[in-house]
Amino acid sequence: MNNQPKPIFFPDLQKLVIRLRDDLNDHLFVLLYAYNGTGKTRMSMAFKDYAKKRKKNPGADTLYFNAFTEDLFSWDNDLANDTERVLKINASSKFFNGFKELALEEKIFAYLERYADFDFKIDYDNWKVIFSKGEQNHIKVSRGEENIFIWCVFLSICELVIEDSKSYEWVKYVYIDDPISSLDDNNAIAVASDLAQLLKKGKDRIKTVISSHHSLFFNVVCNELKQFKHKRYFLYKNVDKGHILRPTDDTPYFHHVAILSELNRVKESGQINTYHFNMLRSILEKTSTFFGFTDFSECIKDIDDEVLYSRALNLLSHGKYSVYEPVEMGEDNKELFTRILQAFQDKYKFELPELLPYEPSNESQE
Template sequence: MSGKPKIHPFSNMQKLVTRLRDDLTSGNQDFVLLYAYNGTGKTRLSMEFKEAGKRNNNMKPDTLYFNAFTEDLFSWDNDLEHDNERRFRINSDSRFFKGLRDLALEERIGDYLARYADFLFDIDYDNWTISFRKDEASHIKISRGEENIFIWCIFMAICERMIDGAESYAWVKYIYIDDPISSLDDNNAIAVASDLAKMLHRAKSRTKKETVSGIERTIPDPIKTVLSTHHALFFNVVCNELKKEAHKKYFLHRPDRGTAYTLRATDDVPFFHHVAMLAEVQKAASDGKLYTYHFNMLRSIMEKTATFFGRDDFSSCIHGVEDEVLYARALNLLSHGKYAIYQPMEMVEDTKKLFRDILSAFLIKYQFALPDMLETIPAVASAPNPASVPEEILAP
């Protein structure tokens, strides 16, 4: 036997969710940890997991989630008329905030916030607004990164009260967390991951008291968790903190960005994902289905390769072409700006040839063992000939 981790295919997201829930129930896992790069559909997966719980439970929810929709429960009132009393509004209709007023969370929110930021806050429950202050300034506007970390602190405080047995959240059986951090430096990413792991350990160890035949006893009442993220450092820290717990780690992949998914169980997930990206890029180059976002993917792969070899810049990984500086400039320009994964445009033929030349030279220099989750692509046999470079690259 080769010992290679098995790849599990799923024809749609619903079947993938069934597998994740099975891991947590019949599989007796406390956690499922998913690593997936952006554009895989992690947010939609978290919502489908939530909806599956409702379908299985007579339309009663069983999942408390944190994702992009959680952040949308807050909005800014920037006081456009006077421009001096900016407030963060709470959508109090959401079940997420049920019991928020009664649980007195300010102190716990503040404890978490003090670890990551240096501003303070005040909650007005009558008007369901939050104001922020720093030093002598009040009603300040905080940055998007600070806004995200504040919302995360609210979520963590709610989870703590839920673990303690707050009646308002007695319906929660699962937690689903998708990409909880944004715009954090590495130190804060490590701190957030460590704090989260400690909270998840408490959640899986939760107990409750029950009385049977007049005798009170304590029984397990765990809350189980799915975590998905594209942040390698964050994922690594959580994995290390939970390594002694019952859990599954997967690399989540969506081949060709279609409706099918694959899960690959591996202990080397954070370092494996860029190899899977390379397999997808090579397949796109072979099929001729090249879009501008493939430049972003190729640049990311080269950056990780350069880092591995201790080099300062991805351009050091461009070899075997007539003008390596020019090719590096082309890749740099074409992997920014409008060439985004969320606004895909098919490359023109000259740009496709340029892409294939850069990729071919890279694969000749660095011999990767590509995963079998994609169709086998014929190996590149020889170095490319000099390509014609698009006019926008040649322009000063």
């Protein structure tokens, strides 16, 4: 008998949001792993908007971090003189309610110094940030540095929420979607750990949803928060429409084998796109790391056509293939993909989870 938890189908985002909010009635955290292109950002906005649109006690209740949060900041590059470059703040957003009164520089810098080596000053009269490094003022930081600065601003605001600042007393939930998209492994661990420590500190004040496609970040967060009441899911798109939520509370690394299940599904359907070679390469990389191999090709060592397979994976996984604009493979590459996938699974016997079929679920509403 298969005791694996059944995937749950949600035809639209509102029903999915209701499920997540129901989970938070009894749990402190909901942790979602999902690939890019699944609709994580749209879901975070739907979660935020749900409270505003409900009939009973409508109003904002969610402080969120996602791609839209970064849009609250924009550069003035001083094109006329090219000397006084500043990062402008959209002061009209509720996100910045307590900024001016509570002077956040000290809190922000306490986080920022862990990840970066530049300084900053906030001009509250003109709502802009001036960056500096050494003797240089009004510098333009890199995109990555800008993102980490905005993340530190968000963490500082979360601290105000936890401290029951009057400006943020409306916050009941925090929703965090892929906080930093381009981190190396060391910084991914540091960001995940720092976030988890903050959420532990605030567990009696706020409840939190975290969604991410970054497997290392997600695993660290799961391990840090596993002692507290939480729900853990793998979120993926239904083939036709809607989303599927698969509970993974007993399988913390579920998303790794879920990729294999997805690759088997496309192999059977014949709808194999170019980016699936990237996914297959990712599986081999993770497997080789687990076994301590120096190269992913050792995962297919001593099998027929290992040289051909290794070359194919090197060549066909290096293209910048997008899940947003899928391109179907040619028949020759489809056959090669199928042979490599089958050879890998013949050598390593993974117990693959059930992603489909799914069971519809009728969810309650708040």
